[in-house]
Amino acid sequence: MPPIAHQTAQDSFELGGKIFSSRFLLGTGKFRNKGELKASILSSNARIVTVALRRIDLERHDENILEYIPDGVTLLTNTSGARTADEAIRIARLARASGQGDWIKVEVINDSKYLLPDNEETIKATKALTAEGFIVLPYISPDLYVARRLVEAGATAIMPLGSFIGSNMGLRTREFIQVLINEIRVPMIVDAGIGAPSHACEAMEIGAAAVLVNTAVAIADNPPMMAKAFAQAVEAGRAAYLSGLPAKRPQGEASSPLTGFLFE
Amino acid sequence: MSGHMEITLNGQTKNIPGNASLQALAEQYTKEPTRVVAELDGAIITRDAWSRTILKAGSKVELVSFVGGG
Numbered sequence: 391m392p393p394i395a396h397q398t399a400q401d402s403f404e405l406g407g408k409i410f411s412s413r414f415l416l417g418t419g420k421f422r423n424k425g426e427l428k429a430s431i432l433s434s435n436a437r438i439v440t441v442a443l444r445r446i447d448l449e450r451h452d453e454n455i456l457e458y459i460p461d462g463v464t465l466l467t468n469t470s471g472a473r474t475a476d477e478a479i480r481i482a483r484l485a486r487a488s489g490q491g492d493w494i495k496v497e498v499i500n501d502s503k504y505l506l507p508d509n510e511e512t513i514k515a516t517k518a519l520t521a522e523g524f525i526v527l528p529y530i531s532p533d534l535y536v537a538r539r540l541v542e543a544g545a546t547a548i549m550p551l552g553s554f555i556g557s558n559m560g561l562r563t564r565e566f567i568q569v570l571i572n573e574i575r576v577p578m579i580v581d582a583g584i585g586a587p588s589h590a591c592e593a594m595e596i597g598a599a600a601v602l603v604n605t606a607v608a609i610a611d612n613p614p615m616m617a618k619a620f621a622q623a624v625e626a627g628r629a630a631y632l633s634g635l636p637a638k639r640p641q642g643e644a645s646s647p648l649t650g651f652l653f654e
Numbered sequence: 655m656s657g658h659m660e661i662t663l664n665g666q667t668k669n670i671p672g673n674a675s676l677q678a679l680a681e682q683y684t685k686e687p688t689r690v691v692a693e694l695d696g697a698i699i700t701r702d703a704w705s706r707t708i709l710k711a712g713s714k715v716e717l718v719s720f721v722g723g724g
Contacts, residue, residue: 417724427722442723443691445664445716451685455720468723484718487698488691555724582724604724 401632403600405577406493406525406546408464410437413594413628414621415466415579417604424458426613431460434617438464440495440602442471443481443488456490466527468495475514482519494519495549495581496528505555509536513543520544529581532566537574548574549602551582552593556605558585561592571597587623594627595635659711670709677704680717690719 403410416436421427431439439459459465467485472478475498482494496519498511512528513536519526525546530536532550540548550567553559560583561567571578577599584590590601603620610616659672663679670679676699680687692699693716699707709715 418722419724421722424722440724441720443718444721446684446690446719448664448666448683454686454689455722456689465720467720470723483698484691484693485720487700488689488720490720602724 401628403577405438405599410464411435412437412621412624413600414590414617414624415439415581415600415602416607416617417602418455418459419604420608421613422608424453424455427455427608428458428460429614430607430617431458431463433614434607434621436463436617436621438466438493438600440466440468440604442468443485444471464493465490466493466495467491468497468529469515470497470499472498472515473500473508473511474498475511475518478511478515479518482515482524483522486524492523493525494527496526506531507551509533512536513539516540516545517543527579532563532570534569534573537570541574541576545576547577547579547599549579549581552580552589553583555582557583558606559583560585560589564592564596567593567598568596584620587619590620591623591627591630594624595630597631598627600624659709661709661711661713661715663715664717672711674709675705676707676709676715679709679715680704683717684719686719690717692717 403413412435414434414436415438417440418427469478469481472481478496478498486492496512496515498508499505500508507529509530512530516526516528527547527549528540528545529549537548553562579600580593580598581602584603585606593601601624607613607617657672658669661668676692684690695714
């Protein structure tokens with residue numbers, strides 16, 4: 391019998407011209423301390439982490455978060471705080487001026503209750519930033535037409551939300567994300583609302599290219615252990631997707647042979 | 655108030671020595687200016703230009719850096 395190829399060896403995750411060994415992306419917000427953040431990056435082997443850009447605190451010297459992100463990890467700067475495309479573009483340019491690369495998660499939010507992204511402004515910002523040479527990953531409410539426009543605008547991947555940011559409610563937009571996975575050629579990285587490893591696994595099982603988690607790891611009692619649990623769930627979901635999940639059937643079908651019974 | 659001027663730094667009014675450079679301002683407010691990005695009146699100023707960038711009364715300066723985020 392020929393050896394079965396180890397599937398992870400052939401399952402590379404390519405994004406923005408780089409190959410990544412993990413499909414688990416970690417957000418760096420809300421951690422109780424930066425030591426736990428670093429330990430979570432290491433325990434999960436996350437190779438892409440998101441960061442935000444803010445005014446420095448003039449009253450006290452903040453700890454520099456970059457010191458807690460291991461070398462070789464790709465920084466994906468979000469444009470959080472931006473309410474319009476122009477504000478997102480401004481943040482992206484500042485991030486690039488820092489010398490920390492040109493990977494941008496475009497995030498344009500006007501609504502403070504649901505924190506839902508403004509898809510229209512997101513398309514505008516994506517178009518402008520790809521023209522300036524940024525690697526752009528827009529965060530959206532999953533919508534087929536928006537996703538098509540983002541691909542035309544040059545998005546490297548698309549980040550559809552699973553549910554509200556920080557809600558831990560899981561993959562509530564599953565069917566809509568499935569449409570994007572089926573119809574859109576760029577990778578889908580499910581972002582927001584992923585509150586348990588089972589949610590991350592589910593996203594990967596339906597064919598997401600990767601998953602980004604922040605809150606559920608950061609506020610866990612043991613963030614490094616939770617980060618690892620998410621990474622394992624992402625791997626399991628990916629393997630299940632690649633191996634071909636069976637269709638659901640609304641009735642029973644015996645797993646054991648239906649012949650050779652003792653009582654025949 | 656001769657020799658001093660008011661500028662706006664990160665949205666706050668600050669009184670600083672007249673003719674201060676962006677470099678001097680950044681050094682006053684952060685111990686790690688190398689991790690900071692500066693904007694003066696809406697335009698990004700690259701770090702190599704900080705010391706020759708002289709602030710004026712009414713200048714609007716933003717000093718930003720990376721923080722945790724999702």
